[in-house]
Amino acid sequence: MPSDRSPEIGSTVSIQKHIFNALLEKLKTQGYEVVGPHVENETLVYAPIQKLEDLPRGYVTEQEAGSFRLVYTGHTRYFDVIPGAQSWKQFLFPSHANLFNLKKVNGAWEMETPKPTAPAYAFIGVRGCELAAIQIQDNAFLRSDFTDPIYRVAREKAFILAVNCMHPAGTCFCASMGTGPRVEGDADLTLTELEDVFLLNVGSELGRNILAGLPYESASAFVLNAANRGLERATLQMGRSMDTSDLPDLILNNLDHPHWRAIGERCLSCANCTQVCPTCFCWDATDTLSLDGNQTRRERVWDSCFNPGYSYQAGGNTRPTIHSRYRQWMSHKLGTWKVQYGTFGCTGCGRCITWCPAAIDITVEVADLRKEIR
Amino acid sequence: MTHHKPTLAVYKFSSCDGCQLSILNMEDELLDIAGALDIAYFLEATRAERPGPYDIAIVEGSITTPHEAERIKEIRRQSKVLIALGTCATAGGIQSLRNFTDAKAYAQTVYDHPEFLHYLDTATPIAEHVPVDMELWGCPVNKGQVLEVISALLNNRRPNLPAYSVCLECKRRGTICVLVDKGIPCIGPATQAGCGAICPANGRGCYGCFGPTRSTNLDSLTNILTKLERTPGETVRLFRGISGYAPTFRETADMLLKEAK
Structure with a gap:
């Protein structure tokens, strides 16, 4: 097989699960900071991941109103864990950000505005509901008349590998809100996990580029059917629902x-x-003023x-x-x-x-x- | 305007000295404080003492003896601004547990000659004895908050102290809720932020050392916590801890004990 071939945008390919490590490696070589679901201190967080084994294979989450439990069942799937408290928001809209510093020099205030910086994140495992959430935050932070520079710098560089949800949790109701369990938004790659293989749908040139040269096969009708059946089942297994017909x-x-x-x-x-x-x-926005009153730092923090x-x-x-x-x-x-x-x-x-x-x-x-x- | 630096006095009442140590622990900022303020009385830092009146008095500890009850009045007379520092000074602290029991019985059990002791039956916050201009909670206090209050006083502005609960601090630092995730009893939802959510970040529940928030729902939180109790009475013990004599926590514990009877 030629090593420089790459799949068409819109096509779905199938890879052996261990090949995912090569995909992660490729993202890292291209300068991405790869983050994804990870078990840390016996709970689920979004954290830097290096290899497939860093993903929560064998875990599920049991979620009910007011209760979350991460449970190890020993199954062989990597993406069965429905997300916990953390979301991709913490990377795109960080909880703390320095807006500017002021310094009094010879009786006049001088302003220093730090240039926003962010790593190029590769988000691994973005659910349909989460991708929709990112697009909703885009509407707020990336408007035609105003853009938030801190959000923009992280958002523009982000690589998104979305995941179709096969096993929703008890508090999920994405089917009612039209955001899942099938990923509907724009992702660079969208993954569906079956027992033996990962299916990857190519959503962008960037996604195509990451798959280039990796050993993939085009997805057979059989596996595509299996994925569709799984997603239909997931829609029926949704823990909750919301009637939106008379909202707002x-x-x-x-x-x-x-x-x-x-x-x-x-x-x-x-x-x-x-x-x-x-x-x-x-x-x-909070200000921290020095004791002599000659310097201040304004910081943006999450509020509610x-x-x-x-x-x-x-x-x-x-x-x-x-x-x-x-x-x-x-x-x-x-x-x-x-x-x-x-x-x-x-x-x-x-x-x-x-x-x-x-x-x-x-x-x-x-x-x-x-x-x-x- | 004169170039006189404001004078500072730091006093200790019944307490463990931890809050004064929090001031001394500000190694990076201590020189700035000494530069901005004239430290006139601070026995934990220096033997040199100068008489009042003082511009700023910081008072650590609660009032537990007749002597202390008199001394705080004199300090108030000598101070333009009086700041109660730490939960002993704002709510009575851990020694206010005596307020819920018979202090005499303990004294008789512990000491051979309790008649030599001169103590009050209760340990009470500074504000129960004299008017207090500002209260900084915590066991110990957060050094950032101490600096913020001093900076606000020096620059004639309101200090920026949070009105929200510890939950917001947990989320900002990425700590996963121990109550929901592990079923660990936590009174963070009813506790004033300021500590930086140290306890939940280390896998344990908040026990309210920064005192109650002004706006919370203790009835609802109590309902949740009593269902999570690992040992009977755990919820009462959570509320009746370091901030246990703070009015809303006190009433909550009293109510639970009354219901249990």
Whole structure:
């Protein structure tokens, strides 16, 4: 077989699983910092990976409202783990970023704005819901009239290897939100894991280039069928669902409904849902001033509408109660987001359900609100 | 404007000295502090002491003896700005556990001649005795917060201290929630940020040493935690710890004990 051949964009090829190591190697030689799901301190994180064996082979996650467990079952698949609390947001929109430094020189302030830098990341294992989340953050950070330079520098260089979800978790509802389990967005490569092989769908020139020269075969009708059947099964196995037919009106027309108060009685206002949410993009700017008052550093940090300080302004807090903060969050995700950006701010990844210590479930709350109104 | 550097006095009441040590541990910034402030009284750092009045007094520890109750009044009279430093000074600290029990009975068990002891039945925060201008929580305090408060005072601005919970700090540093991931009881959702989420980052639950947040839902958190208890009464012990005498944590523990009866 000629070693310089490469598959056409849009085609699907099949590789032996161990060949994936050559693919990772190729990404590294091209200067990528490869990150993917990894087991660390007995839990699941997104971290640098060097080889196939760094992926969580044999693990599954059990996810329910307010509960996450990483369980080793010993199966032989590398991509069966449904993501945990972390998301790709932490690489594209880092939790801390230096915006500028000010220094007083001879009585005048001098400003130094650091040029944003980021490694060229290769994201391994981006789920359909996660790819949709990246595209939603693109809408916020890469607008035609304004782009966020910190986000842009990481986003433009990122290589995305997406993964079709074969075994969704208990809190997943991507099928309802139209973002999965089949990857729908633009990825450089999209992987489907079968028992013996990885199928790779080529989505870009970059993806094609990475596969060039690797020993692949074009995917047979048999394996393509197996992949399709697996994805159909996955759609049926979705742990949760959300009826979006009457959204955003259901929420925006009922902002004074007593149900919000009922949620407020359970909500801790801890901000976990917003921090694990792959689309939440709110941040705060904090200044650190030197003791002599001659130097300051402004930093951008992740913030949350559940932080009472977030809505504090001259005259007081515009959202002083916990229920008003929850309502703000949910009515943005499923209501005003659509008005603002044309999509929901929710991709159905289920993180806010799993990682809420109080087990508040956005799919249940929407259904309950609807029931109470009728 | 005169070129007089503001004077600083640091006092210790009933405490372990850890918060004063947090000031001394600021090795990189200590010279800057000494440059910006005139350290007039700080026995942990220097024997040299100069009489008041002082511009800034930092007070560590809680009030546990009749002598301390008098002494803090005199310090207040001598200080323009008084900062309560650390959870002993803001909530009574670990020694305020005596407030929930019979301090006399303990004294009789431990000492041969308890009659020589002069102590109050309670260990109480500084603000219960004199007006306090600013409270910095933590056991010990976070050195960044100490610097922030000093910098704010020197530059005549409000200090930037977080109103949110430890959860936000966990997420910013990439720590996975120990409560959801491992079922470890954690009162981080109700605890003021500022420590940098040290405990969860090391795989254990937060025990609230930075004190309660102003806006949280302790009823809901208690419901969650009582279901996770590994030993009976664990939730009460979590709330009744270093910040146990802080009003909202105190009421929560009292309520749980009442329900248990």
